[in-house]
Amino acid sequence: MTELKIDGMTCGHCVAAVKKALEMVPGVTAAQVELESGRARVEGEPSLDALLAAVRDEGYQAAPAA
Secondary structure, eight states, X not given: OEEEEEESOOSHHHHHHHHHHHHTSTTEEEEEEXXXXXXXXXXXXXXXXXXXXXXXXXXXXXXXXX
């Protein structure tokens, strides 16, 4: 599992957009995105760079969660 910190989400629409973008990345089997924590958990074997790019393409900032 990969966990990301997502910055810039303010509402349910943001969460849905990030979740959909992550689910479209090759290798992702499931994605959960939480507005309150600003975190996303991604299951599968995707490329980290592809995940970060997918989030950036939606207009948000992402980084690996510490």
